[in-house]
Amino acid sequence: MTINQCPTCGSDRIRKVHRKWTGVFQGQTYNVEGLEFYECPVCGERVFGREAIRKIEAQSAAFSGSREIKKTA
Numbered sequence: 001m002t003i004n005q006c007p008t009c010g011s012d013r014i015r016k017v018h019r020k021w022t023g024v025f026q027g028q029t030y031n032v033e034g035l036e037f038y039e040c041p042v043c044g045e046r047v048f049g050r051e052a053i054r055k056i057e058a059q060s061a062a063f064s065g066s067r068e069i070k071k072t073a
């Protein structure tokens, strides 16, 4: 996947970045190490490729699968 133009603002300054992604799924924070996605420095738009989405889903699915909430109170 190659993106040369930001789909939001049309800037050609959008770049592929490789960094740790921190997301929130159902109120829980999760991290995806070394996620690759496009980020526009002009408007802040982020574009995720298929591989990036799969990594995010793999991490967030781990939380949706653990529905046991133990209350220590």
Ligand SMILES: [Zn+2]
Pocket: 006, 007, 008, 009, 010, 011, 040, 041, 042, 043, 044, 045
């Ligand atoms: Zn943009």
